[in-house]
Amino acid sequence: MKPETVQRVGRWLLYFTVAVFVLYLIIYVVYAAALFQFPYDYDQGEGFELNDSLLFLQGQWPYRSNEVFPFYASNYPPLFHWLVMPLFAIFGPTLTAGRVLSFVVTLLIACLVGRVVYTQTRHKPIAAISGLMVLASNFIYHVGPLYRQHMTMVLFELLAVIFSARYADPKRGKWFIFLSLAMLLAAGYTKQLSVATVAAVLFFLFLRAPRKAILAGFGLALAAGSIFFLIDAATQGQWFINTMTANANAYDYRQALDLYRQFFTLHFFTAALAIGYSFYQLYWDRLSVYTIWFGFTLINSALAGKWGAGESYFATAIVASCILSGFAVVKLKEALAIKQPRTALIVSFAIPLLYLAQAYSLRHLPTEGPVFGPLADLIGVGRGASVYAGYPYYDSLGYTQVGHLPTAEDTAAGDRIVSMIKATGKPVLSEEALLALRADQPVVTNPTQLLNLWNNQALDPTELIASIDRQDYGLVVLRAQFYPPPVLQAIGARYEPIDDILMNGFQYRILAPRADYGAGCDEARFYGSISQLNAIAPQGFFRVLDRDTTPIGWSGPPGVSELEYRAGDTDVSRGPYYRLWIAPLNWQGQPPADESGAKRLGQNACFQFFDKIEDTDFAWPTARPDVLKTFEIEP
Amino acid sequence: MCGWRRQTDLTPSPLLRQETRLRREGARYAIIAPMITKRQLGYLFIAIGLLISAGAIGANLIGGRDAGFGPFQIIGIGAGVVIILMAIPLIKLGNRPA
Numbered sequence: 001m002k003p004e005t006v007q008r009v010g011r012w013l014l015y016f017t018v019a020v021f022v023l024y025l026i027i028y029v030v031y032a033a034a035l036f037q038f039p040y041d042y043d044q045g046e047g048f049e050l051n052d053s054l055l056f057l058q059g060q061w062p063y064r065s066n067e068v069f070p071f072y073a074s075n076y077p078p079l080f081h082w083l084v085m086p087l088f089a090i091f092g093p094t095l096t097a098g099r100v101l102s103f104v105v106t107l108l109i110a111c112l113v114g115r116v117v118y119t120q121t122r123h124k125p126i127a128a129i130s131g132l133m134v135l136a137s138n139f140i141y142h143v144g145p146l147y148r149q150h151m152t153m154v155l156f157e158l159l160a161v162i163f164s165a166r167y168a169d170p171k172r173g174k175w176f177i178f179l180s181l182a183m184l185l186a187a188g189y190t191k192q193l194s195v196a197t198v199a200a201v202l203f204f205l206f207l208r209a210p211r212k213a214i215l216a217g218f219g220l221a222l223a224a225g226s227i228f229f230l231i232d233a234a235t236q237g238q239w240f241i242n243t244m245t246a247n248a249n250a251y252d253y254r255q256a257l258d259l260y261r262q263f264f265t266l267h268f269f270t271a272a273l274a275i276g277y278s279f280y281q282l283y284w285d286r287l288s289v290y291t292i293w294f295g296f297t298l299i300n301s302a303l304a305g306k307w308g309a310g311e312s313y314f315a316t317a318i319v320a321s322c323i324l325s326g327f328a329v330v331k332l333k334e335a336l337a338i339k340q341p342r343t344a345l346i347v348s349f350a351i352p353l354l355y356l357a358q359a360y361s362l363r364h365l366p367t368e369g370p371v372f373g374p375l376a377d378l379i380g381v382g383r384g385a386s387v388y389a390g391y392p393y394y395d396s397l398g399y400t401q402v403g404h405l406p407t408a409e410d411t412a413a414g415d416r417i418v419s420m421i422k423a424t425g426k427p428v429l430s431e432e433a434l435l436a437l438r439a440d441q442p443v444v445t446n447p448t449q450l451l452n453l454w455n456n457q458a459l460d461p462t463e464l465i466a467s468i469d470r471q472d473y474g475l476v477v478l479r480a481q482f483y484p485p486p487v488l489q490a491i492g493a494r495y496e497p498i499d500d501i502l503m504n505g506f507q508y509r510i511l512a513p514r515a516d517y518g519a520g521c522d523e524a525r526f527y528g529s530i531s532q533l534n535a536i537a538p539q540g541f542f543r544v545l546d547r548d549t550t551p552i553g554w555s556g557p558p559g560v561s562e563l564e565y566r567a568g569d570t571d572v573s574r575g576p577y578y579r580l581w582i583a584p585l586n587w588q589g590q591p592p593a594d595e596s597g598a599k600r601l602g603q604n605a606c607f608q609f610f611d612k613i614e615d616t617d618f619a620w621p622t623a624r625p626d627v628l629k630t631f632e633i634e635p
Numbered sequence: 636m637c638g639w640r641r642q643t644d645l646t647p648s649p650l651l652r653q654e655t656r657l658r659r660e661g662a663r664y665a666i667i668a669p670m671i672t673k674r675q676l677g678y679l680f681i682a683i684g685l686l687i688s689a690g691a692i693g694a695n696l697i698g699g700r701d702a703g704f705g706p707f708q709i710i711g712i713g714a715g716v717v718i719i720l721m722a723i724p725l726i727k728l729g730n731r732p733a
Contacts, residue, residue: 207671207733253706283724286732 006345013352014125020359021132025110027365027372028135032103032145034405036096040414040434042504043402044448044480046147047433048074050095051443053081057088063235063242066453070427070444071464073242075452077189078231080149095434098147105151106144109319110134112158116290117326129355130326136362137318138266138395139311142402149190150312156187157197157293157316164201165289167208177205177212181220188224192247193313196300197293204289246452249307256305262397263301263314267321269358274321277328290327294320308448361396366405368392389505406504413503414438417477420499420510424474429491431479444473447482454484460543465490466531469524476511490524493517521606526582529607529631530563533580536626539619540568542580551581551610553597556589560610567619577619580627581610601628602635609633676733677725680718688715 041047052062052074062074062081074081080098087097114131118124134140143150160183166176180201187194198220205213232239264271278291297316304313329351336344360379367376373383376394385394391404414435421428421439430436433443445464453459461484467473468490476495481488495511502508534541546562560583564576581598583589585608591600598610601624609631611624620626627633671679691711725733 207676209669210671211669253710282721283728 003345010348017352017355018125018128021129021136024136025132028141035099035145038406041432043146046095048446049147051433053084054093056081057085061235063238066450067460067463070442072443072446073449075242075246075449079189080152095147099145102151103145105155109155113322116323121330123330126326126329130322133322134319138362138364138397139314143312153187153191153194154315154319156183157194159183160201161289161293177216181216185223196296200293200296204292245456245458246449249452251305253305256302259304266362269354270321270325273328274324277324290323294324364395366392367394410504413501417501421475426474428475429473430477435477451482451484461487462527462530465524465527468494469528471513478509479506486523493522493524519605525606532630536630540566550589551598552612553592554589559587575614577615578623579612583608602633604631604633671733672730673725673728673733677722680722684715684718688712
């Protein structure tokens with residue numbers, strides 16, 4: 001075959017590859033359009049992000065105490081929620097506003113990737129493939145059109161990297177550095193994960209111009225730190241607790257390794273090219289900002305092993321790899337064209353084939369309908385194939401809870417839950433915000449936030465459990481049971497299942513208040529009792545010190561809970577003003593011989609009480625009689 | 636005439652001006668190098684690799700636990716060694732810009 005013919009075939013193959021990736025773009029648009037019409041949480045947490053925007057719209061911070069009604073706070077920075085707010089004028093205060101923003105943002109990212117590759121390579125088909133590859137990635141397809149801030153963060157990161165690449169511009173170099181820092185700041189205040197891009201950009205500047213890097217680093221730290229402390233001060237420290245403490249979750253390295261395996265399996269060609277190109281630049285060329293970015297973000301993706309993290313943590317690395325793979329392909333073609341023309345011919349033929357193999361490894365599509373049904377048959381997936389809950393959607397990733405198209409039945413199921421909530425006329429304790437919002441009720445609790453804080457010993461669930469004990473909520477709606485264990489225990493004690501409704505492949509368990517729960521001497525009542533104590537304490541509050549101890553001076557089996565009262569004094573070195581022990585009725589222990597320890601006050605219908613007055617003269621002189629009266633304690 | 640000549644002698648040539656500027660720039664960057672070389676990057680890699688490995692080995696001591704070597708420590712030491720191995724060719728590349 002003549003070299004010209006091989007070249008021509010290679011070129012047509014490349015155009016065909018572009019067409020295949022355009023098909024992925026169409027699938028992405030179809031998916032996004034289906035999500036725009038679905039008014040409930042598609043991905044757990046979307047509704048809470050909407051609630052954050054709504055709180056900002058009302059002039060309130062979503063960084064607030066999780067220990068007082070409505071027991072809700074956000075763990076994400078504010079920028080994305082602010083950016084959505086203007087779109088409420090078009091789409092109303094719905095999930096669609098944020099989903100449209102995220103969708104447009106992903107398209108922008110793809111365009112920018114294509115633009116960057118084209119600017120450097122002047123190769124239109126490769127630039128087009130690089131850009132479209134972003135949208136073809138299973139990971140980005142899944143999270144792209146959601147009311148989540150992740151892709152907006154990636155857009156800011158990408159812009160920061162693009163601007164920093166022009167740091168040496170003779171006329172506007174400083175201006176580009178400033179823009180890059182501004183984008184890094186925006187990325188950081190969109191999602192904390194962008195810290196790797198901050199490090200990558202500063203490291204790149206450090207390699208090329210250390211002085212500029214140090215100045216830029218100081219400037220960025222000053223700006224970011226000032227905003228951080230301002231918000232923290234404005235929210236009385238709740239900003240730190242909710243965005244930092246609540247994000248320090250348990251880490252499972254196996255989850256991270258599994259996601260790395262998925263990333264490399266799905267994106268084998270682009271990842272291999274990006275890694276190869278990175279080594280080429282490391283040893284034979286100068287490191288570009290894109291290469292450094294890719295390296296840093298690939299390492300940072302290890303954070304996907306955190307509880308609650310997932311595939312979206314690879315989005316930045318995917319975008320960086322799409323850019324680098326475009327650079328690598330063109331570099332390879334150009335280098336071979338000069339040194340080994342015959343090999344270059346083979347490579348020009350092989351590259352589109354490898355891109356097609358990559359496209360095949362990424363395959364995901366609806367498997368029903370006049371277009372997608374035959375297409376599913378054509379690529380061997382099979383019409384009607386499903387990877388999740390019977391939805392006609394195939395994904396080479398295998399089982400995945402996102403990617404399928406929600407149906408009208410799903411919306412009807414959500415509407416049914418909402419009508420049940422409305423019928424109670426009371427607030428609902430729901431694991432998803434949209435069910436409450438669409439029932440015109442306040443969003444009460446953010447379960448994962450509560451669980452994260454509980455796991456970090458930074459949550460006192462007393463008032464929440466006390467409200468469950470009082471059956472303040474008309475219904476409880478559970479989907480994943482992410483609440484902290486004592487909250488779940490209290491829900492089980494005061495509410496009973498009345499229905500299970502299937503929506504979007506998930507079983508929503510509806511619970512109504514139990515009419516008869518006996519004496520109710522359980523965890524719910526225990527926390528309810530602490531809430532009663534807090535209500536009568538003149539200042540400050542009671543704190544649970546130990547759930548498995550004995551009253552001071554008493555001998556006997558553990559199993560008694562110790563509470564302390566400090567009247568707002570948090571200096572632990574001074575000791576509490578008043579101590580109270582709450583024991584089950586069947587607890588038996590021996591009192592201290594010299595009466596120096598705790599005094600047994602007596603018991604009520606549920607618990608035995610012991611106390612020790614340390615110094616209540618100043619803070620609460622009537623502590624003991626008030627406790628005796630409140631709990632109707634009898635000897 | 637003489638004054639004119641003297642003035643002309645004192646006027647620095649473009650080459651001298653450039654040298655002066657470079658010296659001034661050199662003084663400014665006396666502590667901070669104008670750019671990082673491959674060799675310096677190699678040394679940085681070694682430092683990072685050693686830190687990661689030492690951190691992985693010392694994790695038990697810092698954490699106060701004695702549960703033996705876990706997967707995190709094996710991954711940490713492995714990563715540290717790989718980074719150090721990557722640094723060796725970089726050091727050999729000398730003063731080429733990183």
